[in-house]
Amino acid sequence: MNPRFRIDADGLGRVTFRDPARRQNVLTREVVEVLAGVVEEAEEAARGGSLRSLILESAQPGSFIAGADVNAIAAIEDRQAATEASRAGQALFGRIAALPVPTIAAIRGICLGGGTELALACDYRVADDDDRTRIGLPEVLLGILPGWGGTTRLPGLVGLSAALDLMLSGRPARVSKARRIGLVDRVLPRQQFEERCLALARGLARGKSPRRKRRRALAGRLLDGTPPGRVLVLRAARRQVLKRTGGRYPAPLKILEVVRRGRGRSLAERLELEARAVGELAVSPECKNLLFVFQLREAARKGPWAVGGRAAEVDRLAVIGAGPMGGGIAQVAAYREIPVRMKDIRHEAVAGGLAFARSLFDGAVRRRSLRPREAARRMGMITGGVDYAGVGCADVVVEA
Template identity: 45%
Template sequence: MVAGLDGLRFSHWKAESREDGVLVLAFDRAGESVNTFAQDVLIELDALLERLALEPPKGLVIRSAKAKGFIAGADIREFAEFDAKGTIGDSIRRGQQVFQRLADLPCPTVAAIHGFCMGGGTELALACDYRVASSDASTRIGLPEVKLGIYPGWGGSVRLPRLVGAPAAFDMMLTGRALSAKAARGIGLVDKIAEPALLIDTAATLALRGLQRPFKQRALGWLTNTWPARQLLAPQMVKQVSRKARKEHYPAPYTLIETWRRTGGGLQNRLAAERKSVVRLAGTATARNLTRVFFLQERLKGLGGGHAHAIEAVHVVGAGVMGGDIAAWAAYKGFQVTLQDREQPYIDQALARAQSLFQKKVKDDDKRPEVAARLKSDLAGDGVARADLVIEAIVEDAQAKRGLYAQAEPRLKPGALLATNTSSIPLAELAQGLQRPAQFAGLHYFNPVALMPLVEIVRHDGVAEETLARLAAFCKAIDKLPVPVAGSPGFLVNRLLFPYLLEAATAYAEGIPAPVIDKAAVRFGMPMGPIELIDTVGLDVAAGVGRELAPFLGLAIPPALATPPEPGKRGKKDGQGFYAWEDGKPKKPEVPKDYVAPDDLEDRLVLPLVNEAVAALHEGVVADADLLDAGVVFGTGFAPFRGGPIQYLRETGIDTVRARLQALQARHGDRFAPRPGWDDPALRG
């Protein structure tokens, strides 16, 4: 038994004394594969620290006993429970008190960080005197609480600005961005970097010898937190945040800045202000919905677990923007990929785009050639016979796709899978004539592939469950979120998105300026307006999806999307669509200052999407409302702070929204008539 800890038994912490007198405290949460802070973990740590304060060692090093990283932060499941019970304030207070006890220990303390260190893990490290980080590429240090609608509440928002200076601290906290060990060392968050095998020895040496931080870092921490500096910097931070998020949608970053700006005095005063504002934020609808979205994301991640994909080689047919980027992403994620098209120039263009992706994603210059070598040109299509997965990404035409399958399927290995990236064609239509329909499914990516996290796994009546499970596991391997959907027209995301885009084009045809339409959608919470989105996707793609979905949905197509666009006017990729584009950004025309937007414009845009969500849930396009919300949030960027279209319905009031639809129907026509499913019990949950 370690001196000072006699008689205490720990479930989550293991103490070991070194010969040099340093105590190493290993965090090993019982029954979990990843370290997170639950209340029993904090209570146990509190008792341990209380005893160490009475009989301190020469130094204390805190490390993780888990192979999977340092500490992932607070247990979000428990956090949600406390919010529901109204006891979140007790949780925040306990975390602050325990970490303050760590900060007050009468011996040097060091956090030895290997792997991910997030949220409460970073706050614990900040309560230590020093921090040593592993040089391993997996080491990432961050404070992502803003993504849950709150901000660091266990002392992190108080300690970090004074450690690294306000600008660097707020860059971390306002974005939720995680830093590599090298970047953390650069701003002064980490004191030393060590090889993984030497991490604990380095930390112990630091505890015994100490370290004087550079004068510039110490001065920055003091100067940028004085009252005049806070008054000067805070408005600049608010201006930067306002470019990304509206205050009424995401109050956390604004509250964080304002709490820091107005709060001075001693540590306890600043901790009290932090606690009060974080507790208030935790009770907002935004925080509840962003927490819900977090759990939805975890559910989608789980769909890809528990099964082997048995895929090593991938062959992609179609080197256009989608096919080429699908191939590049798979190669980046470690798969051997061959890329085929009817002419070599198309493949060459895709390979050039892939090089840009690798340049951006692979920071190590020495490793980049190895990644690039995994993606090979294959004009003849020889890779079909060697592939474990063949992905078709050619033109959106059922006859052309079936013709390709007739050529490729006989060449497939016995266990190989065939997948289509079709965005809207029913799978039953594409599966006609296949010899092995059980090994055929949809694998629908979204543009841009490198940024959009969702992939729809599209089923049909003849597909094997084994095929769907392997594709879900493949999605996990390439860091995408799989959502299983029925193979009906448009599947889930495009089926819901199309009425939204169609109404935007209809409003535009009526003379409502495009920037006004986009502004209304952004005001609701969409990441970009629908007119800009049509230009980004491409008017040619939108017109193609329209031809497929309009008859199914019973909708008329306005002129702008009724026919393929003129050459050179397909949108962003041509530099001209609804907007003119320069350097990847739309040039939106000025709207007359006296122009007044129709008061029902926001409802006209959003409610068709919500209406179709009701119908899709009713028809069983997805298994339940949570999967529908997850698919729409991660597939379209639908206002995450609203939790998804079904959650938006439930919070706003199902009868209230239906009445608003009926008002639109009376004013604008039957395209707004409530779709089947509004009385379905599944809608109310």
């Protein structure tokens, strides 16, 4: 059973995740259902006095929890269903946060998305000093936001600036950074990790509270800890998002909105803002397209035949970037009689790409693989410009 729950004679409980069928632990629907049962057992044991502290850990090499099941997210087509899925995850992690015994997330390896949100629901987070261990919230890269309490709990733990950096970039943090910003409370040697975690849990069971170091610079305290400072942080973050995305991606802007509107509200109200935002984003075309790209990339890692199915027909192609590479890609497509639109920010680059494609067709004529009239006809299938006209109707867009 994944996860597995056990309690020793000293009242130390351990929830251990391990999925032998996967390379990394993932919070699939089945795993979440088992975890809900485990939490119920832990609640009963805590009330009965047999559970005095709890460790959430992984026996999967190189993986704490890599996040939620992306395929399950991609399958959601209904806004209300997405909102309810977020509420269910929030409720489960809320029960973990409300356990009347100390809880520790023992992080070794990859800890992303729902795995990080699970860790945030614990009282303490410890990580090993392995350079491969990473902790982050990459949901924004999939067109959504942390929907199981992440937008609510993270700012209160690490401060607004650090929380926005993690959520808006989607970049996972190394352990050194996680420790510096307060995302983890302790970094333990990997050779002694399990032993030290058990010692910490037993100390907590005896009522011993470890000291937490929160050394933050004065400027950071002023920005994150005062209303005017928080306004400045949110405004600066919004400017950066708009500069980077042009406002075309709703997820980072929605993260800022949820965090801004949640200030001063109750935990329940903040979680509801988060859940409703998940409902909006999960069914958006941006999210669906980013999830599809992620699935293709993951399938490609498994080998050229892993994607399966029949290749889609491509009737129109767009190429972003019109240098020699863009011109070469355009010529290959036009040679196969696929209309191509090249786009660049400079007219000179577009002209250069068209000239390069024409030179390739001229070479085909010299080699007598094409007649001059046929080469001219296929060259006519390539157009270019500095705007996005014609790009939106393409079946495939290639960045050159």
